[in-house]
Amino acid sequence: MEIxxxxxxxxxxxxxxxxxxxxxxxxxxRRDAEKLQPVIESGIIRVKDHKGERDIHIAKPTTSLVDAIxxxxxxxxxxxxxxxxxxxxxxxxxxxxxxxVFLPPGTFGSFMFLKxxxxxxxxxxxxxxxxxxLPYLARKHGPNYVVISGYGKRLPTGFIPSKNDTAARAKLQxxxxxxxxxxxxxxxxxxxxxxxxxxxxxxxxxxxxxxxESWDIHNEGTQPSxxxxxxxxxxxxxxxxxxxxxxxxxxxxxDHYASEGDEWMYGRGAHDTLTDSGDWREKIELTSHRYMFExxxxxxxxxxxxxxxxxxPMPLTEGFLAIGGAINGKNFYAEGRTLDGLGLTSLxxxxxxxxxxxGL
Numbered sequence: 001m002e003i004x005x006x007x008x009x010x011x012x013x014x015x016x017x018x019x020x021x022x023x024x025x026x027x028x029x030r031r032d033a034e035k036l037q038p039v040i041e042s043g044i045i046r047v048k049d050h051k052g053e054r055d056i057h058i059a060k061p062t063t064s065l066v067d068a069i070x071x072x073x074x075x076x077x078x079x080x081x082x083x084x085x086x087x088x089x090x091x092x093x094x095x096x097x098x099x100x101v102f103l104p105p106g107t108f109g110s111f112m113f114l115k116x117x118x119x120x121x122x123x124x125x126x127x128x129x130x131x132x133x134l135p136y137l138a139r140k141h142g143p144n145y146v147v148i149s150g151y152g153k154r155l156p157t158g159f160i161p162s163k164n165d166t167a168a169r170a171k172l173q174x175x176x177x178x179x180x181x182x183x184x185x186x187x188x189x190x191x192x193x194x195x196x197x198x199x200x201x202x203x204x205x206x207x208x209x210x211x212x213e214s215w216d217i218h219n220e221g222t223q224p225s226x227x228x229x230x231x232x233x234x235x236x237x238x239x240x241x242x243x244x245x246x247x248x249x250x251x252x253x254x255d256h257y258a259s260e261g262d263e264w265m266y267g268r269g270a271h272d273t274l275t276d277s278g279d280w281r282e283k284i285e286l287t288s289h290r291y292m293f294e295x296x297x298x299x300x301x302x303x304x305x306x307x308x309x310x311x312x313p314m315p316l317t318e319g320f321l322a323i324g325g326a327i328n329g330k331n332f333y334a335e336g337r338t339l340d341g342l343g344l345t346s347l348x349x350x351x352x353x354x355x356x357x358x359g360l
Contacts (some may be wrong), residue, residue, distance in 0.1 A: 001024045001073050001175065002024075002025050002072050003019055003026050003027070003072060004026075004068040004069050004072040004074075004075040004076070005019065005026055005028050005029070005077075006029045006068065006073075006075065006077045006079065007029070007030065007077060007078060008030040008031070008035060009078065009079055010134075010140050010146065011078035011134040011135070012030070012140055013045055013140055014047075014134075014135075014148050015076050015078050015129075015135070016028040016058055017045040017047045017058075017148075018135075018136070018344045019150075020057060021047075021056045025060070026239075027067065027069075028058050028060065028068075029063065029065055029068035030061075033062075037143075038143040039058060039061045039143075039144045043057055043058060044058065044106065044144060045058055045145070046144060046145040047146055047148060048147045049147070051204040052221070056243050057076070064091060065091065069091065069094045069095070070358075072099065072104060072281075073099065074100050074101075074172060075101045076104070076175070076194075077101065077104075077216075078134055078136075079103075080290050080294045081105075081106070081107040081109055081294050084107075084109040084112050086108070088112050088113045091113065091117075091119075092115070092116040092119070092122055093117075093121075093122050094122075095117050096124050097124050097125045097126070097158075097300045098125065099124070099126045099127075100127050100129065100168045100171050101113060101127070101128045101129070102129050102157070102172055102175075102176075103128070104130065104131045104135055104152075105131055105132050105133055105134065105189075105194060106130025106185070106189055107130075107189060107192055107294075107298055107299055107302055107337060108186060108189040108337065108342070109130060110128035110158075110159070110189070111128075111155060111160055111185060113128050114128050114360055115342075115360060116213070118250070126198075127161065127164040127167075127187065128159065128160050129158065129159040129168060129185065129188065130157065130185055130189060131157040131182070131187070131188055132156060132191030132193050132251060133155075133158060133192075133265045133266070134152070135151060135155060136152065137151075137266065137277075139277075144179065147277070147279060149273050149274055149279060150171070150266050150273050151178075152178050152265055153178055153265065153267030154178055154180060154251075154264070154267070155176055155178045155183035156180050156181070156187075156188065156191050156251060156265075157169065157179045157180070157181075158183050158184045158186065158187040158188030158191075160184060160185035160356055160359055161357060161359030162185070163357050163358060163359075164205075169181065170333060176312070182213065183356075184353070185356055186356050187246045187304075189205060190237060190240060190246065191250075192245075193251075194295040195300045195303055196233055197230060197256075197306070198217075198291040198296070199233075199291070199292075199295055199296045199300055199320040199324060200230050201222065201226065201291075202289070202296075202319060203286075203323050203324065204221075204225075204226050204229065205217050205221040206286060206327070208220075209286060210286065213283065215282075216275065216278075216281040216282075217280070217284070218271065218274055219275040219281070222271075227257065228277045233317065234252055234315040235309065236303070236313075236316055236317050237250075238250045238252065238303055238310045240306050240310055240314070243311070243350070244349060244352075251264060251265060256270060257271050286327050287328055292324055292327070296321065296324040297324065297330075297332040297335055298336050298337045300317055300320055300336070301332055301333050301334070301336020301337055304318050304336075304338075305345075306339060309344075
């Protein structure tokens with residue numbers, strides 16, 4: 001299949017490598033020509049995972065967004081939500097009938113990409129989908145070298161317009177067999193694990209993160225008191241899903257840590273694999289890191305806005321959002337991604353579900 005992978009982050013390199021190794025023809029786009037040059041010159045991404053180390057050929061590394069997207073059947077965008085607004089505008093006139101665009105995860109970016117296309121006058125029948133996490137636990141160790149500690153086992157994915165769900169999901173499952181049904185794009189957005197796991201881990205470990213040279217928030221930073229808080233925060237997310245009529249499975253984050261019961265998105269034992277890798281022992285700057293500016297400012301503001309709109313109290317969500325803003329001297333809700341900012345708070349729940357089904 002002709003696939004475009006957009007972006008230069010950890011997950012982007014992992015996606016370009018895995019999908020190429022699986023037999024797809026991958027156009028790998030990155031904006032920064034200098035940083036992409038090692039892949040352009042060598043034609044490879046070197047991968048290390050449970051199968052060992054190897055070089056994987058990339059069909060078409062490119063800095064041309066037009067060349068990447070044109071005639072691609074599936075476009076994968078494993079980029080932080082921070083990039084969505086600008087990239088959605090750049091891609092708006094490039095989408096074509098029948099394409100499926102996958103944002104893992106999306107933070108409701110699927111709606112933003114669709115709206116940008118319609119605002120630009122592009123009425124192509126393109127379907128945007130999103131899931132709750134990256135399909136990879138990955139870290140780049142060089143300009144064309146990525147270490148993949150784990151792969152997604154279950155990827156609940158919702159689409160807009162969801163009336164295209166059957167065809168879009170079938171196409172996307174050829175790329176990621178772990179894709180499974182998830183009602184629609186809003187349901188997919190409310191599966192996002194980043195805003196649940198990362199804000200408590202960075203803010204409740206703030207002293208250690210600022211004091212020590214490096215700190216693993218997933219190892220010594222994940223203690224029983226923090227786990228209890230994470231579970232309570234996740235309960236607010238699941239309460240919103242229930243209020244909107246999105247039934248189980250909700251993929252509670254507790255399953256990520258459990259040794260029995262339902263498998264979470266990364267499967268059994270993923271937390272131990274993550275901590276054993278050592279790749280998440282790092283220096284996290286609370287005034288610049290994506291856990292603060294993506295997962296807290298964007299992710300939690302979105303959850304909070306849906307809670308306010310649906311009439312579901314979310315005190316921990318609002319609290320961590322406020323604390324993150326205080327640490328940075330900013331109003332994270334006002335600067336975040338909210339239903340109000342997207343112009344959707346006037347909708348009833350029925351109108352929202354209709355929007356998800358029919359699109360714009």
